[in-house]
Amino acid sequence: MSLTKGDYILTKSEIVKRLEEIYSQIPEFECRHCHKCCGPIVWFKPEEILIRDFMKDNNLEYIVWSTRQFEDNSMLCPYIKNDRCVIYPVRPIVCRLQGTVLDMLCKHNVKNVMSKGELYKIKMEFEKLLEETEGKSVFYGTRKYGTKS
16 A cells, blocks of 8 residues: 555654654664564554655665565564664664663663653654554554465
């Protein structure tokens, strides 16, 4: 499914600005590229806009793997190339939260963990954006569902 301007209420620049504001609240930490958190991922409608544009601008292939393809690749995200995430600048919120929240800790990050209150604020802002883009139940991701091969 490709997105067109008619698919969302806010302008593209408003969506980008709101995502950047939300993402800026998530602490950064130096990733050691162990890839323990880099498996099949999902993202939401507003993030799809960023990801698709980035991929187009950087001549990257949009990848969706079957369960078998993930198994054949040690369950790593298909956007890991040469030990790096090729969509890192536009990685979805689930990737950004890895290692920064109590439920998704990283052994390499013990300093920049968010409080429950900080996470709740981000969650509420993100949910509001999803509502405003009619994207609360619209998901995208790296995994084909319903097929093994």
